[in-house]
Amino acid sequence: MTAIPQAHTWRTARSARVTALCVLAVSALTMLTGCGEEDPDAGTNGVGRLPAQKIQTKSRAAADAAPAVHLAGTVVTGGVTFKLDMRLKSGGGSGSVTSKGSSFRLLRVGEQLFLKADAAFWNHGGDTSAAGKLDGKYVKVPQEDPAYKKFSGFTEKDVLLPALLTLHGKLATVGHHEQAGTRTIRVTGDGGPGGTLDVSLEGKPYPLRLVRGGGAGTLIFSEWGKDFSAAEPDKSETVDYGGQLPGA
Incomplete structure (x- = not known):
């Protein structure tokens, strides 16, 4: 059986640790940014x-x-x-x-x-x-x-x-x-x-x-x-009281 060089074993272990750290970092970042929630101002007028x-x-x-x-x-x-x-x-x-x-x-x-x-x-x-x-x-x-x-x-x-x-x-x-x-x-x-x-x-x-x-x-x-329409009412619907309005 051929022995696995120690250097290769060390690099493999190191790669695994780096990968694990990256996963932890991404998880922590996700938690800090609201567990993946969208920016409430995304797509708005700003x-x-x-x-x-x-x-x-x-x-x-x-x-x-x-x-x-x-x-x-x-x-x-x-x-x-x-x-x-x-x-x-x-x-x-x-x-x-x-x-x-x-x-x-x-x-x-x-x-x-x-x-x-x-x-x-x-x-x-x-x-x-x-x-x-x-x-x-x-x-x-x-x-x-x-x-x-x-x-x-x-x-x-x-x-x-x-x-x-x-x-x-x-x-x-x-x-x-x-x-x-x-x-x-x-x-x-x-x-x-x-x-x-x-x-x-x-x-x-x-x-x-x-x-x-x-x-x-x-x-x-x-x-x-x-x-919207804002036109004067028809004369048949209008009263010009002239003086001060009663009770208004």
């Missing part, structure tokens, strides 16, 4: 890798540049809760508002604001005769009427969004989430009390969900960039 302040800035810029948006949810202001379901664009807005048990529709075309509600809404002012005439009609709101300033802001994208999309306190990211099937990165103000904002990781970094600080409401944003 904003999830940015600092929280930059994420908010990019999100605001995307919202400002979008031609239209649909928002729905609640806004609490002055101790009053408003439930909104609005479509907004630079030239107008339309949708519904509910507050204190009353619901009404708003429609703005350019500078013209129309309000549509039932008789019960208009009867709050005590004028039953006017309430009957205005019931179910689009009522043109005079710009000097206090109701114009109060309600037109709900229809103005360039006014409403900057007022809403604000987080307070120190900003931080708190992980990856999902909103209506879209991956998001969440940004908080002061860890949550200053508000939370979910920003899309797919396509443009649009805001998708906002929880306002201090319990001031929650809003869902969708249909970014989707246009």
